[in-house]
Amino acid sequence: MKKLNVIPTPEEVEMLGGTVNAAVLDRLTKQTDETGTYGDEGYAIEIDDTGVTVTAKTDCGFFRAEQTLKQLKTGAEVPCLRITDRPAFAYRGFLIDSARHMQSVDELKKLIDAAALFKFNKMHWHLSDDQGFRIESERFPLLNSVGSYRDSSDFGGEHIKERYGGFYTREQIRGLVAYCAERHIEVIPELDVPGHATALIAAYPALSCRRLAIPLETKQGIFNNLLCAGNENTFDFLFELLDEISELFPSKYIHLGGDEAPKTYWEKCPKCRARKEELGLKNYDELQGWFTNRLIARLAEKGKQVIVWNESLNGNNLDESATVQMWMDRRGKSAVWANRGSSVIACPFSYYYCDYPYSMTPVKKTYEYDPVFEGVAPIMKKHVIGVTVPLWTEYISDFDRLCYMAFPRFAAVAERGWTKPDNLDYESFCRRFAAVTPLLHRLGVKPAPQSDWDPNTLNRLTKTIRFFKDKIDPQTIKNSLNSTNRQE
Numbered sequence: 001m002k003k004l005n006v007i008p009t010p011e012e013v014e015m016l017g018g019t020v021n022a023a024v025l026d027r028l029t030k031q032t033d034e035t036g037t038y039g040d041e042g043y044a045i046e047i048d049d050t051g052v053t054v055t056a057k058t059d060c061g062f063f064r065a066e067q068t069l070k071q072l073k074t075g076a077e078v079p080c081l082r083i084t085d086r087p088a089f090a091y092r093g094f095l096i097d098s099a100r101h102m103q104s105v106d107e108l109k110k111l112i113d114a115a116a117l118f119k120f121n122k123m124h125w126h127l128s129d130d131q132g133f134r135i136e137s138e139r140f141p142l143l144n145s146v147g148s149y150r151d152s153s154d155f156g157g158e159h160i161k162e163r164y165g166g167f168y169t170r171e172q173i174r175g176l177v178a179y180c181a182e183r184h185i186e187v188i189p190e191l192d193v194p195g196h197a198t199a200l201i202a203a204y205p206a207l208s209c210r211r212l213a214i215p216l217e218t219k220q221g222i223f224n225n226l227l228c229a230g231n232e233n234t235f236d237f238l239f240e241l242l243d244e245i246s247e248l249f250p251s252k253y254i255h256l257g258g259d260e261a262p263k264t265y266w267e268k269c270p271k272c273r274a275r276k277e278e279l280g281l282k283n284y285d286e287l288q289g290w291f292t293n294r295l296i297a298r299l300a301e302k303g304k305q306v307i308v309w310n311e312s313l314n315g316n317n318l319d320e321s322a323t324v325q326m327w328m329d330r331r332g333k334s335a336v337w338a339n340r341g342s343s344v345i346a347c348p349f350s351y352y353y354c355d356y357p358y359s360m361t362p363v364k365k366t367y368e369y370d371p372v373f374e375g376v377a378p379i380m381k382k383h384v385i386g387v388t389v390p391l392w393t394e395y396i397s398d399f400d401r402l403c404y405m406a407f408p409r410f411a412a413v414a415e416r417g418w419t420k421p422d423n424l425d426y427e428s429f430c431r432r433f434a435a436v437t438p439l440l441h442r443l444g445v446k447p448a449p450q451s452d453w454d455p456n457t458l459n460r461l462t463k464t465i466r467f468f469k470d471k472i473d474p475q476t477i478k479n480s481l482n483s484t485n486r487q488e
């Protein structure tokens with residue numbers, strides 16, 4: 001079947017013969033799908049010389065159909081056809097890191113429009129990390145006056161002396177949540193705890209084990225600054241902050257991070273040690289599980305579900321209601337989690353991380369990764385609820401760079417998330433992406449040129465080495481490896 005110039009490829013396309021002028025697509029009739037054949041996001045489109053009829057059950061279905069029509073319209077002539085379409089996975093996310101570098105609201109809107117074009121339905125918004133806290137807080141003003149600003153930046157091998165920071169106001173956040181809702185995208189905020197919490201601790205040192213005033217971090221890395229699990233004040237603070245975040249974000253999910261949390265200070269802290277003893281826990285990974293479960297229980301009272309990174313499984317005591325986002329899981333715990341009937345999201349580091357260069361993660365590699373990852377039993381595959389493609393921004397401070405790194409890899413993951421496996425075809429994806437590129441340009445989003453997508457072996461090697469040499473200083477790599485080894 002010759003594929004239409006549409007990403008993601010629809011489930012079924014039946015050619016009715018002949019073509020019509022693209023202007024016919026302006027004559028649109030909407031029909032409600034009373035039987036629910038196409039589900040909450042699916043739709044049918046029929047195009048003939050009299051116009052186009054779209055059938056869907058929900059506004060979301062009509063919106064997704066509109067994205068297909070927009071892409072079909074890029075040619076002067078459109079084939080007469082019938083499309084029926086539904087997503088393969090319910091959860092199709094993109095992650096944007098606004099903690100390391102912020103994007104303006106206008107830039108985020110451009111990115112959201114581009115994501116909507118490819119039928120993403122979740123924006124995982126990383127708003128809190130060692131290098132900055134980005135949500136305006138009424139209850140904890142120091143999170144902004146202290147926690148939102150770092151003294152300098154040392155990403156990408158250069159030292160930038162200027163103070164860097166800021167935060168999104170409550171009004172801006174509400175505006176963006178509404179903007180996404182119009183595009184049927186749920187905004188899921190991430191408050192990363194108990195690690196990656198330097199910004200919280202810089203603002204309120206009493207939340208940490210050592211209770212020392214520390215500055216925000218200015219480099220990439222894994223840091224020992226954890227919120228103290230033995231101190232009740234930590235939970236009072238987090239409960240209140242999560243109440244505030246829950247009010248701002250109407251999403252079903254809240255992301256609680258849980259990744260890269262070395263237990264160095266927990267092991268030395270009298271309060272954390274006492275807590276571990278009192279609860280009869282075997283180790284500090286179990287203490288992290290207990291820590292996270294308390295927050296899960298609190299959020300459940302508000303009707304919220306929690307997503308966490310896969311390290312949260314290390315204690316083997318995570319509440320089964322949590323959805324686990326698999327990014328780097330050498331022990332295969334995420335697959336076991338799915339096999340037990342809990343939910344997982346595929347977000348594999350070596351395939352989906354768009355902050356790494358195309359030489360390291362070519363588009364073809366991203367496209368061909370199967371989100372039903374190794375170890376998930378075939379009969380349990382429905383517990384892989386979907387995918388997330390992340391864009392971390394330690395090394396991405398401007399919007400053009402961000403778009404270059406994101407596209408086409410975002411579109412490749414979008415297609416894996418939506419399209420049934422039988423309809424996947426990388427060569428046709430490349431052609432179709434070229435056809436829809438003018439639509440991205442119109443949004444102000446400039447993808448990487450095709451010559452950069454899949455470098456040859458020599459280029460892959462030399463460009464990857466150059467990236468690590470230029471961007472990441474040896475001490476950061478050493479620290480990260482040490483910390484990862486400790487956790488493994």
Ligand SMILES: [Zn+2]
Pocket residue numbers: 208209227228229230231265266269270271272
């Ligand atoms: Zn402690």
